[in-house]
Amino acid sequence: MPSWTRKDLLSIAELDAQEIQLLLDTAASFKQAGTRGVKKHDDLRGRTLVNLFVEPSTRTRISFELAALRLSADVINISADSSSLTKGETLKDTAKNIEALEADIIVLRHQSAGAPLFLARRLSCSVINAGDGAHAHPTQALLDVFTIRERLGRVAGLHVVIIGDILFSRVARSNIWTLLKLGARVTLVGPSTLVPRSFERMGVRVERDLDSVLPTANVVNLLRIQHERQRREYFPSLGEYTALFGLTKQRAARLPDDCLIMHPGPINRGVEIDSEVADSGRSVILDQVTNGLAVRMAALFLCAGCDPARIEEPDFDR
Ligand code: CP
Numbered sequence: 454m455p456s457w458t459r460k461d462l463l464s465i466a467e468l469d470a471q472e473i474q475l476l477l478d479t480a481a482s483f484k485q486a487g488t489r490g491v492k493k494h495d496d497l498r499g500r501t502l503v504n505l506f507v508e509p510s511t512r513t514r515i516s517f518e519l520a521a522l523r524l525s526a527d528v529i530n531i532s533a534d535s536s537s538l539t540k541g542e543t544l545k546d547t548a549k550n551i552e553a554l555e556a557d558i559i560v561l562r563h564q565s566a567g568a569p570l571f572l573a574r575r576l577s578c579s580v581i582n583a584g585d586g587a588h589a590h591p592t593q594a595l596l597d598v599f600t601i602r603e604r605l606g607r608v609a610g611l612h613v614v615i616i617g618d619i620l621f622s623r624v625a626r627s628n629i630w631t632l633l634k635l636g637a638r639v640t641l642v643g644p645s646t647l648v649p650r651s652f653e654r655m656g657v658r659v660e661r662d663l664d665s666v667l668p669t670a671n672v673v674n675l676l677r678i679q680h681e682r683q684r685r686e687y688f689p690s691l692g693e694y695t696a697l698f699g700l701t702k703q704r705a706a707r708l709p710d711d712c713l714i715m716h717p718g719p720i721n722r723g724v725e726i727d728s729e730v731a732d733s734g735r736s737v738i739l740d741q742v743t744n745g746l747a748v749r750m751a752a753l754f755l756c757a758g759c760d761p762a763r764i765e766e767p768d769f770d771r
Contacts, residue, residue: 457472465591465627497759498525498526501528505536545575548561566589586623599748601613611632612638616663642663642698668707674717675715702727714731
C-alpha cells in the first residue's frame, strides 16, 4: 500500500503517480462505502476544518463542507466579504488567527497563484488548495480523472481533449499534470491567444481545428471563458468563439459514441457548450460534481494523517 506523508495538498505538479492513485483509490473506497449506506465516518471527529474562500464558489465550497461533515469534522465557512480581510487584515494574519482558534485544516480559495503555498509554509495546520488564480485546482483535476476512470475503466492511453480558455485555467493545468502522470494523451484546442503553443512544453499537443480532433477523443473537457482573470479581449466576440470552439450539437455528432463530455462548471450554456449537449446522455458533468465529494473526503482524510489501509480496496480496475 503506497503511503501519504503530506500535510498539505497544494498542486498535482508535486505529486507522483502513486500518490495520485492513492487519492483516487481512497476516494473510490469512500464512494463505495456511501453506496453501501455507510455515509458517515468518524475519522476527523474532534478536528476543525475552516473553508476560507476569498473567491466565489458553489461546487468546491459545498463539497469540501459536506466531505468534512461526512468525516465528522467541525466546519466553519468564511467568505472574504464577511471577514476582516475587508478591513485590511493580511491573508497571513487571518490564517494565523484561524490557526490560533485550533483549526486543523484550512481549505483556501484565492485569486492569487501561490497563496495556498504561502500559507502552508507559515502554518502547522494542513492547507488544501481549492483553487489559486490560474495556477492549480488539484481536487477538481482529481475528481475529473476519478470520473474518467470510473466511466472508462482506465486513464492510461486515453485521448483527452481540453477545449477553451487554457491560459487562465487552473483546472486545465491541474488536469494536464494529472492526466500526463497517469499516462493519458492530452490535446488542447482553442484560439492562439488563449492556447499558446508554449503549452506544448508541458508534453501536450496544441491544435486549432476542433473538428479534426473530435473523432479520436475519448474525453472532451470544455472550459468556460474566465472573464474575471482576463485583462483584455482575447477574441472578437462570444459568437465567433462559439462558432470556432463551442461544442455545438453538430460537433458533438463527430465524437465517438462512448466519448465522455465533461465540464468543471460553472457552465456558460450556449457559449462553450450547447445546452442540449450539456444535458445529453454522454455528459458526465453532474457525475463530476457527485464525485467531488468522495475525492474531497479522500484529500481531507489523507492530509489529516489517517491511515488509508483502514479503508477497503475499491473493486474496479484502474
Ligand atoms: N469547478 C469549480 O471550481 O466550481 P466552483 O467555482 O463553483 O467551486
